[in-house]
Amino acid sequence: MTRKVFIQTHGCQMNVYDxxxxxxxxxxxxxxxxxxxxxxxxxLLLNTCSIREKAQEKVFSQLG
Incomplete structure (x- = not known):
């Protein structure tokens, strides 16, 4: 059985690349x-960037 990964990316284009x-x-x-x-x-991988405040706020919102 193949294992699956969910990746959610927030922040800059470099995070998309990463x-x-x-x-x-x-x-x-x-x-x-x-x-x-x-x-x-x-x-589950949550790739974030704390340099951009909006991205950081989205992450905190998702984490609860």
């Missing part, structure tokens, strides 16, 4: 497949 690199690494080293459904995921 998330793509993390997904590539997880695919190669651990055979993870991406999913758009966090409920179906075996691994």
């Amino acid at each position: 998330s793509a690199r993390m997904l590539d690494a997880l695919r190669v080293s651990h055979a993870f497949a991406p999913t758009d459904d966090p409920v179906q995921a075996d691994l």
